Amino acid sequence: MKTISMRILGKMPLVSLCLCVLFWAGDGTSGSRSEVKLAGGLTTPLEGRVGIIYVGSKVCSTCHPENYAGWATTRHSKMIRNPAEPGALVADFSTNPFSFTLKDADLLLGNRFKQRFMKKIGDDYYILPMQWNVATKEWVKYFPKDEWWVSQYPENWQKRPTSKLCDGCHSTGLIGTGTTIIEWNIACEACHGPGARHIEEVLAGEQDPAKIRANIVNPSRLPFDRAVDVCLQCHLSGRPPEGSNFPDRDYPVGYLPGDDLSRYRSPAPSSGREGHESHEFFKDGVSRKNRNQGNDFVQSRMYSRGVRCFDCHNPHSGRYTSMVYKPGNSLCLTCHRSNSPAGPFEDSISGHTHHKPDSPGSLCIECHMPRIGKNAVALESRCHCFDFEFVSPERTVLYDHPNACNRCHQDKTLEWALRALADWSGSQRWRWLKALQELKERPVKETGD
Ligand code: HEC
Ligand code: HEC
Ligand code: HEC
Ligand code: HEC
Ligand code: HEC
Ligand code: HEC
Ligand code: HEC
Ligand code: HEC
Numbered sequence: 001m002k003t004i005s006m007r008i009l010g011k012m013p014l015v016s017l018c019l020c021v022l023f024w025a026g027d028g029t030s031g032s033r034s035e036v037k038l039a040g041g042l043t044t045p046l047e048g049r050v051g052i053i054y055v056g057s058k059v060c061s062t063c064h065p066e067n068y069a070g071w072a073t074t075r076h077s078k079m080i081r082n083p084a085e086p087g088a089l090v091a092d093f094s095t096n097p098f099s100f101t102l103k104d105a106d107l108l109l110g111n112r113f114k115q116r117f118m119k120k121i122g123d124d125y126y127i128l129p130m131q132w133n134v135a136t137k138e139w140v141k142y143f144p145k146d147e148w149w150v151s152q153y154p155e156n157w158q159k160r161p162t163s164k165l166c167d168g169c170h171s172t173g174l175i176g177t178g179t180t181i182i183e184w185n186i187a188c189e190a191c192h193g194p195g196a197r198h199i200e201e202v203l204a205g206e207q208d209p210a211k212i213r214a215n216i217v218n219p220s221r222l223p224f225d226r227a228v229d230v231c232l233q234c235h236l237s238g239r240p241p242e243g244s245n246f247p248d249r250d251y252p253v254g255y256l257p258g259d260d261l262s263r264y265r266s267p268a269p270s271s272g273r274e275g276h277e278s279h280e281f282f283k284d285g286v287s288r289k290n291r292n293q294g295n296d297f298v299q300s301r302m303y304s305r306g307v308r309c310f311d312c313h314n315p316h317s318g319r320y321t322s323m324v325y326k327p328g329n330s331l332c333l334t335c336h337r338s339n340s341p342a343g344p345f346e347d348s349i350s351g352h353t354h355h356k357p358d359s360p361g362s363l364c365i366e367c368h369m370p371r372i373g374k375n376a377v378a379l380e381s382r383c384h385c386f387d388f389e390f391v392s393p394e395r396t397v398l399y400d401h402p403n404a405c406n407r408c409h410q411d412k413t414l415e416w417a418l419r420a421l422a423d424w425s426g427s428q429r430w431r432w433l434k435a436l437q438e439l440k441e442r443p444v445k446e447t448g449d
Helices: 002-020 057-063 065-071 188-192 196-203 209-214 224-232 293-297 349-353 364-368 393-399 404-408 414-423 429-441
Strands: 033-037 043-047 107-109 114-121 124-127 130-133 138-141 371-373
Touching: 057 065, 057 188, 057 196, 065 188, 196 209, 224 293, 364 404, 371 404, 393 404, 393 414, 393 429, 404 414, 414 429
Parallel strands: none
Antiparallel strands: 033 043, 107 114, 114 124, 114 130, 130 138
16 A cells, blocks of 8 residues: 555656546536537536546556556457557458548457448548458448437438447447547446546545545445446447437446446347347347347346356456456366356266367357357357357257357257257256257258358
8 A cells, every 4th residue: 555655646747637637527416417518529418426537547557557557458458449550450451342441441440350440520430331350351341220229310321420329338438428438448447437536535645445445446346236237338238228318329328337237228128029030139039149248148047146247357358368367168167167066067077068078069168158149240259148058959949049069060950969968868858858849840940050
């Protein structure tokens, strides 16, 4: 503690300088509303809230250099980048079949599965109608037709501002304020809440950790559902709740870490009508696209037992794929092991997976979070349901969605997979036998995708 505050004193001028350019929204009177001007030319009534003062990640880095350095290695810090930044451009413009050139792209959006391009027109941004798919190295058209909001916007890419449809989840501050992007990318205050008060206290010489902590959110100290909400503000397909002042925005305006997210966002209905597959979900409500990790996860037993996204994902390290704490099976084996109360219940991992220990078929995530959803291309996005039942061949019989087994065994039939499962016995044997019967009575089309 002492060393921190001593070190701070030396940095004081820098910090107070930054505090001068703070953003302030709301007049502090509970329930009152104030008009706030938006960067993108939007004006919105914002519920008056005390203390919505952001400082930006650079200021946090002065006292938390390790968290900053770790975060800077994650994709959260690299979602939106300048095309001139070294390594930022992954699309190959030499093969671009569209009429736009790199000069039309003011900002790059994404880089892992796909890359899109933001063009500034007036004081807002718009997405060029084209996309680069990383896995296939292909250019494809981009123009959303199935999103819930399309009926509210003209069929013209120049009439769909990112400030309303995208930026909330790709920046820091816009969700909380409804009006202002504090910085591009998912930075400290997107997960920890606005930080000015926290810093003021340290600078005022506060020594009691409890008091220093009181004005900054540490998600690990929240009840598990509020903690997961911190991630769900962006990783959940949702809709503006009924009576929302922001019916045309696709992010939970006004939400701050620690809040009950359901006040600001309703979950997307799992399908238009029962028995129908929607843009977002298979018939049974399992996600068929990216960005829906939350919609899947909240249905899982792990969630119901209080497991949180950041029990597996490290927000301050991009060392392993998808920011996981440990690679491969070791992540799952932090809490699971043979014959542990949380399962699996066999004597060895191989005994559970029925594949050789070093086989890809013995990797927990290949059966429990298979790539069955679409991201840039089909079968790319991992399911976050965890329960095998959601991704079993039975689901293909009943709801036509891809299953974990045939994801790898593409040359084999559904019947083959169900028979293998039934032969392996296990607690769900009767389920697989029933599915085999079902298959016999109403054959379905075999789907690999
Ligand atoms: C002037 C120095 C300073 C600055 C700037 C600063 N912090 Fe802190 N922060 C501290 C100190 C001191 C603690 C107390 C350490 C402890 O918990 O014992 C702390 C604790 C925290 C904690 C842990 C709280 C808990 O409940 O465990 C978080 C999270 C945090 N800071 C985030 C931030 C973020 C985000 C920013 C930028 C908005 C920031 N800090 C800026 C000094 C600072
Ligand atoms: C995507 C969300 C997210 C972002 C972005 C993020 N954090 Fe965190 N941070 C968390 C979570 C979740 C925890 C609790 C982790 C745990 O204890 O398991 C945490 C814990 C902390 C802590 C307390 C524990 C520790 O590691 O000392 C500090 C301090 C902190 N973060 C600072 C920062 C700073 C500074 C930044 C920006 C450079 C930042 N965080 C960015 C989610 C985030
Ligand atoms: C403000 C919105 C926002 C918040 C809050 C947020 N994320 Fe993200 N997250 C994103 C976006 C956008 C991406 C895509 C980044 C990219 O591909 O460049 C992403 C990517 C990820 C990835 C994939 C990283 C990779 O390397 O491909 C993981 C894992 C992740 N987030 C987990 C979390 C967890 C866990 C939390 C909560 C502690 C969280 N996110 C909070 C918006 C957010
Ligand atoms: C409700 C939050 C939210 C909104 C709104 C949103 N995104 Fe995202 N976006 C995310 C998250 C979270 C991810 C990363 C997780 C994933 O892809 O599964 C992501 C990923 C992406 C990626 C892929 C990144 C990569 O590295 O492959 C692109 C491109 C993208 N979004 C573009 C858009 C565009 C364009 C819009 C507006 C039309 C938009 N998003 C609206 C949350 C959102
Ligand atoms: C932080 C601890 C933790 C980690 C890490 C963890 N799990 Fe779990 N998991 C649990 C708990 C707790 C349960 C619930 C056990 C129960 O109540 O029976 C569970 C249950 C499960 C179930 C059974 C679900 C059901 O509906 O029956 C599966 C499958 C599972 N986990 C897979 C995984 C996989 C795959 C990984 C690694 C990607 C993993 N887990 C990592 C704690 C964890
Ligand atoms: C080849 C596919 C496959 C792999 C790989 C796999 N599982 Fe499973 N897992 C299943 C199936 C199938 C079930 C359902 C078993 C039943 O009840 O019939 C299951 C069930 C579970 C359950 C629920 C309890 C139980 O045993 O029924 C847990 C927990 C679990 N798996 C964890 C893991 C972990 C951890 C790993 C990695 C070490 C793993 N699984 C790897 C197929 C797999
Ligand atoms: C039990 C562990 C566990 C939990 C809990 C968990 N994830 Fe993941 N997540 C993983 C693993 C493992 C991967 C894939 C890593 C790989 O591909 O090697 C992954 C991948 C991702 C990705 C990358 C996209 C993709 O399709 O691969 C995102 C984004 C993500 N998780 C977000 C979240 C969010 C948000 C939550 C909470 C709602 C969450 N995760 C909960 C283990 C977990
Ligand atoms: C990640 C890819 C992968 C997944 C997922 C997977 N397998 Fe396999 N499977 C393999 C590989 C590779 C082999 C070759 C032998 C080995 O490595 O054990 C194999 C072998 C087999 C065999 C024995 C050889 C044969 O062809 O008759 C059976 C039966 C089998 N798998 C059934 C299943 C079932 C059922 C599931 C779903 C629960 C499943 N596999 C999931 C990759 C996978």
